[in-house]
Structure formats: structure tokens, C-alpha cells
Amino acid sequence: MxxxxxxxxxxxxxxxxxxxxxxxxxxxxxxxxxxxxxxxxxxxxxxxxxxxxxxxxxxxxxxxxxxxxxxxxxxxxxxxxxxxxxxxxxxxxxxxxxxxxxxxxxxxxxxxxxxxxxxxxxxxxxxxxxxxxxxxxxxxxxFPFNDPPQQAIVQNNKFPKWFFASVVAIFLLVGYTVTHMYDLMPRNTLTGCQTQCGDSEDPAACNVFCRSIHNNGQDLKKSLKEYERSLKRK
Known part of the structure; x- marks a missing residue:
């Protein structure tokens, strides 16, 4: 057996x-x-x-x-x-x-x-x-010692252009979405975070956000709320 x-x-x-x-x-x-x-x-x-x-x-x-x-x-x-x-x-x-x-x-x-x-x-x-x-x-x-039931495979050498076009489209869509979905990012360093403040609606509030994250260790949610309150006061 x-x-x-x-x-x-x-x-x-x-x-x-x-x-x-x-x-x-x-x-x-x-x-x-x-x-x-x-x-x-x-x-x-x-x-x-x-x-x-x-x-x-x-x-x-x-x-x-x-x-x-x-x-x-x-x-x-x-x-x-x-x-x-x-x-x-x-x-x-x-x-x-x-x-x-x-x-x-x-x-x-x-x-x-x-x-x-x-x-x-x-x-x-x-x-x-x-x-x-x-x-x-x-x-x-x-498991490697069990072979699954074999199904008939139809050979086809035609290049699947619509499939690869969809792959490229999904790659570009995901890439664009994840890089543009946030107006403000904590980034990995204080300097990196502050580089986005020049394009911010409120550069001063952006700098406060960056310092609260990297210097004060404040959590992201609270820092974002303070930044959003600063934008509403403008």
C-alpha cells in the first residue's frame, strides 16, 4: 500500500x-x-x-x-x-x-x-x-504526491493581444491610482515629507504635519485631522 x-x-x-x-x-x-x-x-x-x-x-x-x-x-x-x-x-x-x-x-x-x-x-x-x-x-x-485530474488542453499559438493590453492597462491604472490617491503623505523622512509642502494648499500646515509625524511621533490620523482643520480655517 x-x-x-x-x-x-x-x-x-x-x-x-x-x-x-x-x-x-x-x-x-x-x-x-x-x-x-x-x-x-x-x-x-x-x-x-x-x-x-x-x-x-x-x-x-x-x-x-x-x-x-x-x-x-x-x-x-x-x-x-x-x-x-x-x-x-x-x-x-x-x-x-x-x-x-x-x-x-x-x-x-x-x-x-x-x-x-x-x-x-x-x-x-x-x-x-x-x-x-x-x-x-x-x-x-x-500535495506533490497527488496528481490532479488532467483536462484536455487546446493548443493555440495566436498572440493574445487583448490580454496583454489589459495587463498593461491594469498596471498603468493601479500605478496612477496609488500615486495620486493621497494629497499628503508622511514619507519616510522629515525632509522627504517637507518636499511636498511647496505644492500644498497650506504649506505651513503641511510643515506642521511633517514635524508632528517625524519629530513628535504623533499618529497619522490625528496629524491629518489637524492639517484638514487648518485648511478649513483658510
Missing amino acids: NIIQGLDKLYARSRGNKWMRYFTTFTRLALVAGFLPAGYVKIIGERFTDLHNNQPMGHYLEALHHTGYYYTFIGYAQVVAALLLLFPRTVVLGVLLYLPIILNICVLSLAVRFEGSLLTAPLMVIACVYLLCWHYERVKYI
Whole structure:
């Protein structure tokens, strides 16, 4: 018996056991319960914990809280991953979204020795791996020892001009959008930030913005609000 046949036999025997099916359902619901509240807190913009800023994890979470809609994005990703786990047809998709998020949390918890998730995060990573094993029939073709079903390929040597034209158009569109979507950028240095003040509607306010970021360590959101208030007073 080769490794593929062994895995297939183990998989069939496991899926036929009702107690393992109960455990799988419990695992899914436990993972859902782990991400729904955490994601909701981020979506409404609340700080995730009341840890002191000088505590290693508290320091990280405080900085994360000041990242604006990136913080909210993480919350939505957690909620979406949790909701996908609720439905059998979307479990695998949910796990594939859930796993990298919780793996990041796990490594972070170990790196800063945060006891709040030192146990739960590794267990949640293992739970995700278990669910992928439970749905082995859906993910087995990502392993090098399983060959996916072959589909007929129609050879065509015609140059796909519309495809490559679309690639170039998307590249130019994205490039233009991301370089023109913000009127004011913090840049990497104080000098770099101040180079854009000459074209600003209020150069003085722009310079105050740059100094508040690079000299005072003020968060971006607050600095932008002060800059916008200065523009309204003009």
C-alpha cells in the first residue's frame, strides 16, 4: 500500500466515524467563536485589549490600532473567515483565510511571550490544520504526491493581444491610482515629507504635519485631522 492509498483509507475511515464528525463541528464552532468577537472589536474601531502600552503585546496592539483602516480590514477578514466556517460548502475557503491570520497571531504571541494567547493561538493553528485534513478530498491535489485530474488542453499559438493590453492597462491604472490617491503623505523622512509642502494648499500646515509625524511621533490620523482643520480655517 502506497502513501496515497494509506491516506485515502485513513480519510474514509475517519469521515465515517460519527464522533469525529461531532468533534469536527465543535472545532469549526470554536474557531468561529474565536474570531467573531475579535473581528467585531476591530471593525467598530475599539482597542483590542486594555494592556499597558509598555507591555510588549500592548505596545504592538497600540501601534496596530493607529493604522487606520488596516486595523478595520483585519477585523473584516477575521469575521469573514469565521462566517465561512459556519457553512459546510465554504469551510475550506474559510480555513484557508483563517489559517494565515491565526498563524501570524501564534508567532506574534510566542515572539513577545504573550500569555493571553500563548495556549489558544497554537491550538487554533492545529485546529485549522485538522479541518484541512478533514477535507482532504478537496485539498489533496496541492500535495506533490497527488496528481490532479488532467483536462484536455487546446493548443493555440495566436498572440493574445487583448490580454496583454489589459495587463498593461491594469498596471498603468493601479500605478496612477496609488500615486495620486493621497494629497499628503508622511514619507519616510522629515525632509522627504517637507518636499511636498511647496505644492500644498497650506504649506505651513503641511510643515506642521511633517514635524508632528517625524519629530513628535504623533499618529497619522490625528496629524491629518489637524492639517484638514487648518485648511478649513483658510
